[in-house]
Amino acid sequence: MSNNPAKPIPKVAVESLTGCAGELLVILDNLEKLVPFIRIMSFPFAQSKNEDGPLDIAFVEGSVSQPHDLEKLKRIRAKTRWLVAIGNCAVWGCVQAGSCSRCHADDMMHSVYGDTCKFEVMQAKPLEEFVKVDVRLSGCPINATQFLSVTASLLKDHLPFITHKPVCLECKLRETACVLIEKNLPCLGPVTAAGCGALCPRVGAACYGCWGPCQEPQMEAMATILQEKGYELDDVLSRLQTFGAPKELFTRMASEKN
Amino acid sequence: MSEIERTEIEIPEISRVEGHSAVTVDVENGKVVDVKLEVFEGTRFFERIVLGHKYDEMPHITSRICAICSTGHVLAAIKAVENIFQFSPSETEKLFRELMHLGMIIESHATHICALALPDFVGAADLSDLAGKHENEFAIWTRLRDLGASIQTVVGGRPFHPVNLHAGGLSRYPSRKELRPLLVKLERGTEDAAHLITLLKSFNLPTETELAPCFLALIPEGDSYGYFGKTIKASDGWQAPVEEYTTYLSESSVEYSHSKRSLLGTKPFMVGSMARLFFFSEKLGKTAKDIFDKSPLAQKNKRVSSLWNNFAQAIEIVEAIERATVIIEILLTSTIAGSENTDFKNKLKAGRGVGAVECPRGTLYHSYTLDESGNITAADMITPSAQNSAHIELDIRKAAELELKKAPDHLRSTLETLVRAYDPCNTCATHMVSVRQLK
Ligand code: SF4
Ligand code: SF4
Numbered sequence: 001m002s003n004n005p006a007k008p009i010p011k012v013a014v015e016s017l018t019g020c021a022g023e024l025l026v027i028l029d030n031l032e033k034l035v036p037f038i039r040i041m042s043f044p045f046a047q048s049k050n051e052d053g054p055l056d057i058a059f060v061e062g063s064v065s066q067p068h069d070l071e072k073l074k075r076i077r078a079k080t081r082w083l084v085a086i087g088n089c090a091v092w093g094c095v096q097a098g099s100c101s102r103c104h105a106d107d108m109m110h111s112v113y114g115d116t117c118k119f120e121v122m123q124a125k126p127l128e129e130f131v132k133v134d135v136r137l138s139g140c141p142i143n144a145t146q147f148l149s150v151t152a153s154l155l156k157d158h159l160p161f162i163t164h165k166p167v168c169l170e171c172k173l174r175e176t177a178c179v180l181i182e183k184n185l186p187c188l189g190p191v192t193a194a195g196c197g198a199l200c201p202r203v204g205a206a207c208y209g210c211w212g213p214c215q216e217p218q219m220e221a222m223a224t225i226l227q228e229k230g231y232e233l234d235d236v237l238s239r240l241q242t243f244g245a246p247k248e249l250f251t252r253m254a255s256e257k258n
Numbered sequence: 259m260s261e262i263e264r265t266e267i268e269i270p271e272i273s274r275v276e277g278h279s280a281v282t283v284d285v286e287n288g289k290v291v292d293v294k295l296e297v298f299e300g301t302r303f304f305e306r307i308v309l310g311h312k313y314d315e316m317p318h319i320t321s322r323i324c325a326i327c328s329t330g331h332v333l334a335a336i337k338a339v340e341n342i343f344q345f346s347p348s349e350t351e352k353l354f355r356e357l358m359h360l361g362m363i364i365e366s367h368a369t370h371i372c373a374l375a376l377p378d379f380v381g382a383a384d385l386s387d388l389a390g391k392h393e394n395e396f397a398i399w400t401r402l403r404d405l406g407a408s409i410q411t412v413v414g415g416r417p418f419h420p421v422n423l424h425a426g427g428l429s430r431y432p433s434r435k436e437l438r439p440l441l442v443k444l445e446r447g448t449e450d451a452a453h454l455i456t457l458l459k460s461f462n463l464p465t466e467t468e469l470a471p472c473f474l475a476l477i478p479e480g481d482s483y484g485y486f487g488k489t490i491k492a493s494d495g496w497q498a499p500v501e502e503y504t505t506y507l508s509e510s511s512v513e514y515s516h517s518k519r520s521l522l523g524t525k526p527f528m529v530g531s532m533a534r535l536f537f538f539s540e541k542l543g544k545t546a547k548d549i550f551d552k553s554p555l556a557q558k559n560k561r562v563s564s565l566w567n568n569f570a571q572a573i574e575i576v577e578a579i580e581r582a583t584v585i586i587e588i589l590l591t592s593t594i595a596g597s598e599n600t601d602f603k604n605k606l607k608a609g610r611g612v613g614a615v616e617c618p619r620g621t622l623y624h625s626y627t628l629d630e631s632g633n634i635t636a637a638d639m640i641t642p643s644a645q646n647s648a649h650i651e652l653d654i655r656k657a658a659e660l661e662l663k664k665a666p667d668h669l670r671s672t673l674e675t676l677v678r679a680y681d682p683c684n685t686c687a688t689h690m691v692s693v694r695q696l697k
Pocket of ligand 2: 189198200
């Protein structure tokens with residue numbers, strides 16, 4: 001780090017696959033805080049001279065949704081020490097993986113671009129399906145404070161601790177009234193990873209799961225509660241899957257449906 | 259027969275908010291024969307993935323199309339759903355939504371002008387270089403960006419992908435205590451925006467071009483300059499309700515690009531700040547109007563290069579700051595009242611609704627069809643970048659023809675700057691243009 005002349009300055013890259021650039025924007029907005037401690041080798045979204053070469057940390061946003069993404073991801077993996085999947089797209093596949101789990105990529109392509117279209121597409125998947133990921137930092141978009149503390153850990157050579165407790169915990173800590181119990185809203189807080197500070201319940205809205213599943217999410221229990229509150233199982237399932245919660249979490253529910 | 263001399267001018271990657279794109283210009287015997295704007299971002303099939311979801315999930319899902327314009331997507335989605343249920347928001351909600359939208363306009367325009375365009379004009383390599391060499395301009399960007407983000411955080415719950423805006427109204431109304439500090443930031447923003455205007459004026463932007471753009475923009479609903487409306491207007495005087503967009507926009511896929519393109523009949527057209535100012539400058543507040551009137555943008559017969567889009571955006575920042583101040587002052591002195599009957603669950607019905615808003619880059623359309631249980635059975639979204647793409651190609655062609663004789667470096671930078679001027683969502687670009695001789 002810069003205050004230790006003996007140690008080389010860590011080399012960092014910020015790259016994106018298929019996503020909405022949300023994380024890039026969060027990092028851009030916090031760049032001033034990082035610049036004294038790192039050397040940014042590549043950040044095509046924010047700088048013009050981007051270098052190749054070995055990296056200490058690669059932050060990668062977006063899901064793998066086309067062959068081009070996969071090649072890029074493999075190139076990045078090969079040259080970095082830590083690979084950090086940032087954002088729900090990179091960690092869970094986000095909306096493109098969640099909603100797409102119900103249909104095939106080719107069908108989607110033809111229904112959007114027409115029958116004659118020949119793009120190469122893939123079923124959208126998170127990074128971990130293809131390469132080793134060292135740190136999974138979820139959020140849609142990631143939370144700036146969480147991002148900075150993760151980066152600080154990595155710069156000190158520690159793997160960071162990231163909580164995967166449910167959003168409910170943050171509601172309790174903030175003493176926010178439970179919107180599931182008190183307002184009967186279809187809140188996914190009990191099965192969604194904390195990190196946002198319970199943004200939605202805080203304004204009286206239902207969590208829609210944008211941080212991805214929490215640790216050991218009790219999907220069945222969640223579905224049961226929502227069914228008891230009058231929500232159809234189909235709708236509950238589609239809501240639970242929207243932000244990329246993997247199919248395996250729903251096996252029993254799916255078989256119950258059939 | 260003499261050998262054909264071919265050159266390909268290539269910009270291999272211009273990074274854009276909506277993904278990645280490239281530009282190629284094919285030149286044969288000194289003539290531009292082909293221009294391609296190739297968008298090779300990963301496709302996400304939003305029009306397909308929303309099918310089967312409930313109407314109330316639309317704002318959250320479609321917001322993920324683009325982070326910088328997420329507020330615009332959320333509002334277009336909300337308007338489309340509310341149109342199906344024939345719901346009209348209360349005055350308070352309208353003001354909060356407008357305020358939220360202005361926050362996005364300020365943040366997005368400031369980021370485009372300062373982080374993306376400015377380095378080109380002041381001779382900086384990129385944003386970091388700008389930060390080192392032009393501290394003052396860099397600080398202006400951080401403050402304006404923060405102003406836009408703060409407004410969106412107070413109203414929407416976070417700087418983008420808002421959580422507080424829904425079809426049927428806001429979940430929670432920001433308090434006076436939260437609104438007041440924004441006034442202080444807005445005041446500072448007024449100075450910053452004025453500085454930006456002075457700076458942009460000092461650049462020698464070309465005012466003559468052979469292109470007479472066909473402009474398209476939404477007619478603002480209220481008396482002031484605005485971004486919401488139900489009717490679209492074109493520069494030849496033609497107008498149509500947005501519900502009929504499929505009859506006037508012909509959308510098609512092109513082989514080389516993941517971005518669809520739209521034509522107005524057979525014509526490429528331009529949407530965004532220049533289009534809005536071309537039509538509705540009369541509605542601008544006093545400060546913005548004065549600036550507009552003294553700029554070449556005001557001389558409607560004289561053609562102005564698309565590079566002026568940067569300046570047009572700066573005028574919109576001035577306007578947005580003035581209007582946001584007015585809105586907050588109204589909100590501070592009025593009773594904040596939400597709508598009644600905001601729960602659509604008991605009045606579900608099948609139908610189609612279109613919602614359109616003016617995003618930073620131009621008109622955005624969302625259209626949904628619902629079945630009687632409130633599930634989406636069809637969806638369509640047309641983004642400003644898809645609408646502008648045919649016009650960008652036209653512009654590149656013109657610029658390349660005019661500048662072909664100039665040194666490759668010059669041509670390269672002219673084309674880059676031109677494409678970037680269209681690209682307000684793009685916080686920066688890989689400034690790599692290669693001019694290759696093919697044979
Ligand atoms: S995780 Fe969310 S914010 Fe990040 S790129 Fe994906 S859609 Fe955008
Ligand atoms: S409460 Fe849920 S949906 Fe809302 S921001 Fe947090 S994780 Fe995302």
